[in-house]
Amino acid sequence: MAVAPFLWILVPALVALLIGAGLFLGRGGPRDINGRKQFRLRPLRRLVGLLILALAMVSGLLGGSLYQFHRLTTDQPVASISLEQQGERQYLITCQLEGQPPRQFRVQGDQWQIDARVVRWQLPALLAGVPPLYRMDRLSGRYEDPVAEQSQPRTVYPLGDTRAPDLATLKRSFPTWLPFVDVQFGSGAYMPMFDGARYRVFLDPRGALFVRPDGQATTDGLKQRGW
Incomplete structure (x- = not known):
């Protein structure tokens, strides 16, 4: 069965969104006295996550637009x-x-x-x-x-x-x-x-x-x- 063209874009966009959010908002650094990781945004990781999030958003817009189109x-x-x-x-x-x-x-x-x-x-x-x-x-x-x-x-x-x-x-x-x-x-x-x-x-x-x-x-x- 042929895959709808908009899925070619939306699925990678969703994966990129999850990866970007994980890099941008992920917890890192040392643990506190209760064993929980302290929240720390490392500049390089934050920048990479932000770029991936931007790519995911543009890809999502493209996939949403292609959703209206039909195969010919x-x-x-x-x-x-x-x-x-x-x-x-x-x-x-x-x-x-x-x-x-x-x-x-x-x-x-x-x-x-x-x-x-x-x-x-x-x-x-x-x-x-x-x-x-x-x-x-x-x-x-x-x-x-x-x-x-x-x-x-x-x-x-x-x-x-x-x-x-x-x-x-x-x-x-x-x-x-x-x-x-x-x-x-x-x-x-x-x-x-x-x-x-x-x-x-x-x-x-x-x-x-x-x-x-x-x-x-x-x-x-x-x-x-x-x-």
Whole structure:
């Protein structure tokens, strides 16, 4: 059974946390008259323990961020989309991510767009066959006409947990501590919105999003609109 990528980091981080805490807070020195060790912080041991604790904390943040990502090995279905028109350029989108309950969003525009963040590994993790990871990022509306895009209302909704640590921020803050992670990679796909349209969203093994119509009615609707 494959080990979840975040466990590769969280388990060593936990071990480092215990070692660092032991070095930083461990008791040492001579014993008192009752035979108990007197508490003494030796400067070198304290410094080493503090460095290990800092490494464990950064590793824990990275593991917590990777926990939201999913392994990407084949064409992976990641979401289903259905639309209900509410008014002119106004739609109610029901979006269901894989393994999650459906959510509804009110979106304005002519087209809907979904974006994902993809983690691609650098050497030597890439040579070791570590699969890419993905996390769905946001759902938004867009306009076919660039002029309308500049002047009309925009709607955008997060699909991931924005409270979790961000890998890009961690990599910028600790570039030498995260040598195998490349997060400067995103993918997006968009399709027309019309009443009753239904779509399936997929990610291929290289991290590219693509969309397929879900049903003949949507296929016919796309053909009528020149798609």
